Amino acid sequence: MSSIAENIAAVKRRMADACARAGRNPAEVKLVAVSKMVPLDRIAEGARAGLKILGENYVQEALEKIRALDEPGISWHFIGHLQSNKAKMVVEGFDLVHTVDRRSLAKELDRRARQHGRILPVLLQVNVGQEETKSGTSSEELGSLFQYVSSLDALRVRGLMTLPPFLDDPQEVRPYFRHLRHLLEQLREKASSPEDLTELSMGMSHDFEVAIEEGATLIRVGTALFGSRPT
Numbered sequence: 001m002s003s004i005a006e007n008i009a010a011v012k013r014r015m016a017d018a019c020a021r022a023g024r025n026p027a028e029v030k031l032v033a034v035s036k037m038v039p040l041d042r043i044a045e046g047a048r049a050g051l052k053i054l055g056e057n058y059v060q061e062a063l064e065k066i067r068a069l070d071e072p073g074i075s076w077h078f079i080g081h082l083q084s085n086k087a088k089m090v091v092e093g094f095d096l097v098h099t100v101d102r103r104s105l106a107k108e109l110d111r112r113a114r115q116h117g118r119i120l121p122v123l124l125q126v127n128v129g130q131e132e133t134k135s136g137t138s139s140e141e142l143g144s145l146f147q148y149v150s151s152l153d154a155l156r157v158r159g160l161m162t163l164p165p166f167l168d169d170p171q172e173v174r175p176y177f178r179h180l181r182h183l184l185e186q187l188r189e190k191a192s193s194p195e196d197l198t199e200l201s202m203g204m205s206h207d208f209e210v211a212i213e214e215g216a217t218l219i220r221v222g223t224a225l226f227g228s229r230p231t
């Protein structure tokens with residue numbers, strides 16, 4: 001099995017190649033290392049090998065790691081489905097929430113962020129494949145969710161996130177990524193601070209190169225860095 005440092009180098013090379021194909025500046029694309037179910041010593045190894053952003057799906061598991069990881073300069077992103085009753089913990093532990101998908105959640109995050117005296121940057125999650133099993137607002141309701149979240153004092157919408165249908169051929173995922181980029185462009189046209197709307201969180205281990213070609217600024221990669229997770 002290859003080391004995490006080797007995996008990071010390989011993923012970075014693939015990111016650079018995808019940027020070159022798309023004529024993009026590699027500095028525009030950030031790697032979110034998805035560390036759900038990865039033990040702390042492997043995460044620490046990854047941090048020492050240069051990982052800067054860690055993505056977690058489960059609040060309780062993540063907070064234990066956030067408290068225990070003794071590596072400087074790490075930013076934590078929440079990327080899982082979020083229940084409103086966990087909003088307080090997320091506000092206390094995370095730098096960016098990728099998965100705001102409904103008003104009730106946004107309202108609770110805003111309340112907790114104000115209590116905590118901070119501004120919380122968020123992304124709005126869109127269910128681009130209209131899959132029953134997946135969270136996310138529909139494309140049609142995105143505009144209204146955006147208006148609402150923008151009206152909340154302690155939240156700042158920084159962009160959009162999606163978890164598209166899993167398709168074996170990453171090329172077949174391309175239209176979903178492109179759709180998310182178009183949705184962001186439409187929001188920018190209506191927004192009062194379009195310069196805040198910069199982020200597109202899309203692409204995972206098996207399709208991040210296509211996502212980068214379609215404009216991703218945050219790719220969420222787990223398996224390609226840490227190996228397969230226990231099921």
Ligand SMILES: *Cc1c(COP(=O)(O)O)cnc(C)c1O
Pocket residue numbers: 034036057079080163204205206220221222223224
């Ligand atoms: C687990 C997960 C990932 C990472 O998936 P890999 O295929 O292991 O790269 C990315 N995004 C979300 C939302 C996830 O839950």
